[in-house]
Amino acid sequence: MLQEDHPLLFEIGSEGLCAVSLSESDVPAVKGTGAIPSELLADEPPPLPEVGELDLVRHYKRLAQRCFSIDANFYPLGSCTMKYNPRVNERVAAMPGFANLHPYQGEEDVQGILELLYRLRCDLAEIAGLAETTLQPAAGAHGEMTGLMVINAYHASRGEHRPKVLAPDTAHGTNPASCAICGRESISIRSKSDGRVDLDDLRVKVDEETAAFMITNPNTVGVFDEQIADIAEIVHARGAQLYLDGANMNAILGVTRPGDFGVDCMHFNTHKTFSTPHGGGGPGAGPVAVAEHLREFLPVPQVIRRDDGSFGWSSDRPGSIGKVRSFYGQIGVLVRAYAYIRALGCDGLRDVADKAVLAANYLAARLKDRYPVPFPPPYAHEFVTVPEFGDSGVSDVDIAKRLIDYGIHPPTMSFPIHHCLMIEPTETESLATLDRFVRVMIEIADEVERDPEVVRTAPHTTPVKRLDEVLASRKPDVRWKKT
Amino acid sequence: MRYTQFADDEVARALGTIGVDSIESLFSLIPEALRFRGSLNIPSGLSEPELLEDATTLTARNRDCDQLVCFLGAGAYDHFIPTVVDALSGQTEFLTAYTPYQAEASQGILQLFYEFQTMICMLTGMDVANASLYEVGSAAAEAVLMAKGITRRREVIVAESVHPDTRRVLDTYLHSQDMEILAVPAPDGVVDERALSGALGDSTAAVLLQTPNLFGCIERLDRIVPVVHDCGALAVVSTDPIACGVLKPPGAFDVDIVVGEGQALGIPLQYGGPYLGLLAGREKFLRKMPGRVVGSTKDTEGRRGFCLALQTREQHIKRERATSNICTNQGLMAVRAAVYMAAMGRRGITEVATQCLDKAHYAAARIAELDGYELCFSAPFFKEFAVRTSRGVGAALAACRDRGILGGVPLARFDERWSDRFLVAVTERRSKVQIDNLVAALDSV
Incomplete structure (x- = not known):
C-alpha cells in the first residue's frame, strides 16, 4: 500500500454526522424554563468532529496499524519489562462484576472485588518480604512519591526533619523528580566502574539529614549489587531508610525478597512485573510495600478483612499520609495483576525470574562479539551494550531506528550510560525470537560496515521518516485549529 | 510454565551458549544469606479455566451496575458507553504499545493523543491540553503546583464544594510543599463568594473550584473569575467534560487552568479506576504544564508527523529541578475518551449533556414533591443534586436497594454533619420509568 498522509479526525466527516444513536429523551426539557440562567448555558455546541460510524472505525483502525505493540513486535526495551500481556487478564478485567462497579456502592455489594484486592495486597507483601502493601498509587513514579511521603512521615513522627534523599547516578530519572515533589533535596551517589554503588561515596554522603537511599537492585545496568547488605547497614546506621525502586523485580521474583535484603519501602510496577498492559503510556499501577x-x-x-471474615475499607490510621489519588486506586489494572499472579502461582513467579535472566544472559553471550558489554556476566534480566562503530558516523540512535525497519522495537537508549543500548528481552519470548534479534543486530552491524548511510537514515519502512523533535518543542503545535 | 516459551532442550542450548550449567548459577551474584529458600506463600498456579472460575466466584459476590439501577455519582458516573469505544480502544496495537518515545514506530497513538488534546480543548474552551494525568484528584494537585510555579505565591484557596477526595489528595501533595491551603465554605451549595473575596490576597497563587461541584451545583464562574484575577491569582477549575455539552465551558469564563475527571467519556466505572485526569490551560502556560504533551512536526521529507513535545520539562531531563514526577499518561483511558468524543461528536455530546440535565431535573422535581424530602440547595445544578430527608437516609437508600436501585451517595460519607443528606446523580442512561421507580422507593419508607 502506498504511504500517504493519514488525515486528522478534524479533516474527515461532514456536518450533522454522528457515530452513536442515543435513545430519545422521555422527560420534559429544562432549557427555556429558566432553571439554568442563560449566562451559564453554552451559546453553541462544542465544536467536536462529526464523523459517521464506518469512517470512525477506519480512522482508528488505521491509527492502530501505525503502532508497534507487543502483540506484533519484539520489544527488548530495557527497564520497561515489555512482557506478553495475557489475553485472559483482559477477559477477567472486563467482567461486569469487576468493570461495572461504582466506587460508592455499599461494601455488602462489592465483597468480591474487596476480597480480590485484599488477596493482592497480601500477595505483594509476600513477594516483597515486607509487612504491608498499599494498592493506591497510580503508577511507578506515583508509588515512589507515596513511599517517600511515608518515609518522611516516619521521620517526622520521631521528631526528625531529614531533607535529603540519596540515589545512585544510574537511578531512573523519576527518583530525583519524586524527591523534588516531596520537597526533598536529591543527592547523587557515584557508581563504580563495575556499575556497583561506590560505598565510600555513600558513607561520606549519608548522614543524619538523610531521609532515604533509593536504590534499584538489580540496578539499571542489569547487575545485582551484591553489596546490598552492606548498603542497608550503612544507611540504617544513620537512621535513614532503604527504598527500593521495584522496576527490576522481574529478575528476582521468588529468588530473593527486598525485605530480606534490608529494604524498608518499595514500589512495584504492575505494568512491568505483573504483565498489565502499557497501553501506550498507561494506566499503570504502583503498589507500595513497607516494613512493619x-x-x-x-x-x-x-482494604481490610474484618474479624467476621467480611472485607471493607478502613481509614483508621491516624499517622497516615492521607490520600494520593481519588477513590481507591487503578482497580482495573490491579485486577489484571491479580489474575497474573493467580495464573502463575508461587512456582510460576519463580520461573519468570529464571527465564527472564536466562534470556538476557543468552542475548548478551550471543551479541558480545559485535556489541561490547562493558560489565562482566552474569547479568540479571537486562544488560547494556555500548556499540562501537569507529568512524562510520553511526550512533546508538541509528541502530535503534534501523531496528524499526526490521520490525523490532529499539532498546532503551543512552540510559544509564551515554550512547548505550539497554536490552531486556523478558521471559515471555521464545528462543526463536531471541535468535532472530541476534541475526538482525549482526546484520545491522554488517550494514554499518557495508552501507552506513542506510543505517544513518533509518527508518525507511515507517509512515514517516525521522521527525524534527526540536521543531516540536521550539514551535509547539499541540492542537489542531480550524484555518 | 504459563507464558514462557522455552522448551527444555532450548534451556539447555541457551545455557550451553552462555557457558554455564544451570540457571541457578546465573544468580550467583546474590549472596546466599540473602536468598529466599522455600516457596512463596502464594497458591500454586491456576489453569485458564480455573482462573476464570476463581474470577467468576469473586464477581458473583459483587452486584454490578448492570444488575442494579445506578443513581450514584460524586465523581464517577454511569454513562452509556458506545460499542465502538470498547471495540476500537481494545485494539491490541493500542493496548500493548509502550509509551511512544520511538515516534516513527508510534505515529498512530501519537496522532490519537494529538487529537485527544484537541478535543479536550474543544470541550473545555481552553487553548492547550496535555495527553492526560492519572485522575482528577492528582490532576488538581498538579494544577495547583503549576500555579505556584507560575505565580511564585504560596497560598491556595479551595472551595468546600470541591470533591473531598480532590481536597484530600491536594492536602497530601501540599504537605511536602511550602504551601498553605485556605478553605472557603459553601453553605448554600456553591462557594460563598463574599468569603472567597475576603480570603483572596497578595499571596494567593490559585483558587480551586469545581463546577458542577460536589453537590452538582454550577459555580458562578462569570462572577468569581474576575475577582480572582483582580488579585493576580489563577483560577483553577475542575469540571465534568460532559457538562461542557450544554453549559458554557470554563474557557468561556477566562479560567486559567482546567482540570477534570474524564471517566464520563467512555470509561467504565471499574470501582474507581483507572480513570482519566484532564488538564488544560492557557497557551502561555504550555511550558509549565505537567505530563505528556504530543506535538505535530515534520519528518526529514517534510511530511506531517507527531512526537512527544517539550520533553525538556520532564523529569528525565531536569531530574532534580523537576516540579512534577509524572512520566506517563493514562494512555489507554485517553484512547477511550478520544474514541468516545469522536463517536459522540458535536451533536452526540450535546444530546448526552441535555438528557442528563433534563432527567436530573425531572428526578429532582419528583423527589422534592415527596413528603419528608427536599432539595438541599436552590442553586442551578447539572446532572446531580443533594436531597435532605427527614425519613432517614439509611432507611431511604435501603428501600431503594431492596428494589434493585442504588438510590444515591450518603453525604455523611464525606462529612458527618450531613447525615440527613444524600446525592442523586442522573445520567442520560436513566429512563423516566427508572426515575419513577426511584421516587416510589424513596416514598416507601
Whole structure:
C-alpha cells in the first residue's frame, strides 16, 4: 500500500454526522424554563468532529496499524519489562462484576472485588518480604512519591526533619523528580566502574539529614549489587531508610525478597512485573510495600478483612499520609495483576525470574562479539551494550531506528550510560525470537560496515521518516485549529 | 510454565551458549544469606479455566451496575458507553504499545493523543491540553503546583464544594510543599463568594473550584473569575467534560487552568479506576504544564508527523529541578475518551449533556414533591443534586436497594454533619420509568 498522509479526525466527516444513536429523551426539557440562567448555558455546541460510524472505525483502525505493540513486535526495551500481556487478564478485567462497579456502592455489594484486592495486597507483601502493601498509587513514579511521603512521615513522627534523599547516578530519572515533589533535596551517589554503588561515596554522603537511599537492585545496568547488605547497614546506621525502586523485580521474583535484603519501602510496577498492559503510556499501577515500622503511615483507605471474615475499607490510621489519588486506586489494572499472579502461582513467579535472566544472559553471550558489554556476566534480566562503530558516523540512535525497519522495537537508549543500548528481552519470548534479534543486530552491524548511510537514515519502512523533535518543542503545535 | 516459551532442550542450548550449567548459577551474584529458600506463600498456579472460575466466584459476590439501577455519582458516573469505544480502544496495537518515545514506530497513538488534546480543548474552551494525568484528584494537585510555579505565591484557596477526595489528595501533595491551603465554605451549595473575596490576597497563587461541584451545583464562574484575577491569582477549575455539552465551558469564563475527571467519556466505572485526569490551560502556560504533551512536526521529507513535545520539562531531563514526577499518561483511558468524543461528536455530546440535565431535573422535581424530602440547595445544578430527608437516609437508600436501585451517595460519607443528606446523580442512561421507580422507593419508607 502506498504511504500517504493519514488525515486528522478534524479533516474527515461532514456536518450533522454522528457515530452513536442515543435513545430519545422521555422527560420534559429544562432549557427555556429558566432553571439554568442563560449566562451559564453554552451559546453553541462544542465544536467536536462529526464523523459517521464506518469512517470512525477506519480512522482508528488505521491509527492502530501505525503502532508497534507487543502483540506484533519484539520489544527488548530495557527497564520497561515489555512482557506478553495475557489475553485472559483482559477477559477477567472486563467482567461486569469487576468493570461495572461504582466506587460508592455499599461494601455488602462489592465483597468480591474487596476480597480480590485484599488477596493482592497480601500477595505483594509476600513477594516483597515486607509487612504491608498499599494498592493506591497510580503508577511507578506515583508509588515512589507515596513511599517517600511515608518515609518522611516516619521521620517526622520521631521528631526528625531529614531533607535529603540519596540515589545512585544510574537511578531512573523519576527518583530525583519524586524527591523534588516531596520537597526533598536529591543527592547523587557515584557508581563504580563495575556499575556497583561506590560505598565510600555513600558513607561520606549519608548522614543524619538523610531521609532515604533509593536504590534499584538489580540496578539499571542489569547487575545485582551484591553489596546490598552492606548498603542497608550503612544507611540504617544513620537512621535513614532503604527504598527500593521495584522496576527490576522481574529478575528476582521468588529468588530473593527486598525485605530480606534490608529494604524498608518499595514500589512495584504492575505494568512491568505483573504483565498489565502499557497501553501506550498507561494506566499503570504502583503498589507500595513497607516494613512493619512504616505501616502506620500508609495511605488510607486500606482494604481490610474484618474479624467476621467480611472485607471493607478502613481509614483508621491516624499517622497516615492521607490520600494520593481519588477513590481507591487503578482497580482495573490491579485486577489484571491479580489474575497474573493467580495464573502463575508461587512456582510460576519463580520461573519468570529464571527465564527472564536466562534470556538476557543468552542475548548478551550471543551479541558480545559485535556489541561490547562493558560489565562482566552474569547479568540479571537486562544488560547494556555500548556499540562501537569507529568512524562510520553511526550512533546508538541509528541502530535503534534501523531496528524499526526490521520490525523490532529499539532498546532503551543512552540510559544509564551515554550512547548505550539497554536490552531486556523478558521471559515471555521464545528462543526463536531471541535468535532472530541476534541475526538482525549482526546484520545491522554488517550494514554499518557495508552501507552506513542506510543505517544513518533509518527508518525507511515507517509512515514517516525521522521527525524534527526540536521543531516540536521550539514551535509547539499541540492542537489542531480550524484555518 | 504459563507464558514462557522455552522448551527444555532450548534451556539447555541457551545455557550451553552462555557457558554455564544451570540457571541457578546465573544468580550467583546474590549472596546466599540473602536468598529466599522455600516457596512463596502464594497458591500454586491456576489453569485458564480455573482462573476464570476463581474470577467468576469473586464477581458473583459483587452486584454490578448492570444488575442494579445506578443513581450514584460524586465523581464517577454511569454513562452509556458506545460499542465502538470498547471495540476500537481494545485494539491490541493500542493496548500493548509502550509509551511512544520511538515516534516513527508510534505515529498512530501519537496522532490519537494529538487529537485527544484537541478535543479536550474543544470541550473545555481552553487553548492547550496535555495527553492526560492519572485522575482528577492528582490532576488538581498538579494544577495547583503549576500555579505556584507560575505565580511564585504560596497560598491556595479551595472551595468546600470541591470533591473531598480532590481536597484530600491536594492536602497530601501540599504537605511536602511550602504551601498553605485556605478553605472557603459553601453553605448554600456553591462557594460563598463574599468569603472567597475576603480570603483572596497578595499571596494567593490559585483558587480551586469545581463546577458542577460536589453537590452538582454550577459555580458562578462569570462572577468569581474576575475577582480572582483582580488579585493576580489563577483560577483553577475542575469540571465534568460532559457538562461542557450544554453549559458554557470554563474557557468561556477566562479560567486559567482546567482540570477534570474524564471517566464520563467512555470509561467504565471499574470501582474507581483507572480513570482519566484532564488538564488544560492557557497557551502561555504550555511550558509549565505537567505530563505528556504530543506535538505535530515534520519528518526529514517534510511530511506531517507527531512526537512527544517539550520533553525538556520532564523529569528525565531536569531530574532534580523537576516540579512534577509524572512520566506517563493514562494512555489507554485517553484512547477511550478520544474514541468516545469522536463517536459522540458535536451533536452526540450535546444530546448526552441535555438528557442528563433534563432527567436530573425531572428526578429532582419528583423527589422534592415527596413528603419528608427536599432539595438541599436552590442553586442551578447539572446532572446531580443533594436531597435532605427527614425519613432517614439509611432507611431511604435501603428501600431503594431492596428494589434493585442504588438510590444515591450518603453525604455523611464525606462529612458527618450531613447525615440527613444524600446525592442523586442522573445520567442520560436513566429512563423516566427508572426515575419513577426511584421516587416510589424513596416514598416507601
